[in-house]
Amino acid sequence: MSRHPFQAQVRETIARKLDEHGIELYDLEFKRERNGRILRIFIDTPDGVDTDTCVLATHTVKDYVDNLPDLDYDYLEVSSPGIDRILKLDQDLDRYMGNRVMVKTSQPVESRRKIIGILTASHPESITIKEEGQLIVVPRELISIMRLHPDI
Template identity: 40%
Template structure:
């Protein structure tokens, strides 16, 4: 899977897209990709990437799949890379931890940035420093 991830990141990067997340389902027969670019994603982007990757994966004989899905990450996009937390500083996010901090594993707050190995998250007016190694899941949580 790491080889596939590296192949996809490299190929999408050359097209000007970022691989936000990848899901494999049905024993790897379904590849679901979430892509983004600074100005956002539309259906034409999904079609372009789908066609490009279908051709690329056809050449890679060791990648066996039946279906490829391309999608935008949505308004509640997942945050995985340090650069995601930097890019979305000032936005509201939900962060789930592996191990509790002060008795809590779930935080909802404003992303305030990154400080070396820590995410700085403001919850109820108090800044929390959360080690990236302790983050299980994080995603934007837009208010409507």
Template identity: 35%
Template sequence: MAGVDPAKLVENLLHPILDSMGLELVELEFKKVGRGYLLQIFIDKPEGVNLDDCAEVSRELSVQLDVEDCIASRYTLEVSSPGLDRPLKKEQDFVRYAGRLAMVKTSELLKDEKGSPRKTFLGTIEGVEDGVVVIRLKEGPQARIPWDKIAKAHLEFEF
């Protein structure tokens, strides 16, 4: 299967496993580490994942990967929760985590409600309106960030 992205193949094997367990794929990374590769999978569900969820996904996926033999290189499989600073990858994530503190980085300078240009926005997610993420910034003003301008976003842990 030359030219086929191993991460895509793994993702195709993973979705039925996660669907059957009521879990969602947050992020999948396949990266070179030392002499081998690291296949890192982050899973979640509304009430949060536990060690048993991670272990079961790891077992099920390992069997599928052995059967399909789609990764030719040596690799280590890690399955875990996304943690307290969970990445926000989909518009639905911003809806789901409305009311939570988040850090959003944009691909270009955008202005907040007061006209201040910036690329980093820290504030409380207020929701999504027509493809625009609305955040109440820590310092007060609101920011409206078009979905296609978001480079990276994640939840922030509040003490």
């Protein structure tokens, strides 16, 4: 079985199990790092994420992932995606439309590779950010990373 369909199946099952407790699976990462293989699960709820929510999510998915013969990991991490969360999916863009974001691009857009402003539009081929009154259209294929960038 190819790795990507397996990951999609794991993602779907974890999302379904968490949803039974009112917890959204925000993202899932399989990473190999210096200290071992890590399965990272990022969760969210309408009221935010606290320690009790992380504990509940951990207990909800641990037996499932521990019993998958094709999933080999050393550490399971469950956390909130944070206030500067990465925006990857269309549903993320819809959810955070009108919020301040930071976008880094692989090539310059209007002479820069880093743009900070308000996310004002999302289209299949591009997003639009309002920065200091100017609308900047960023082609999606140039986006390296996009994350919330709240004023703190």
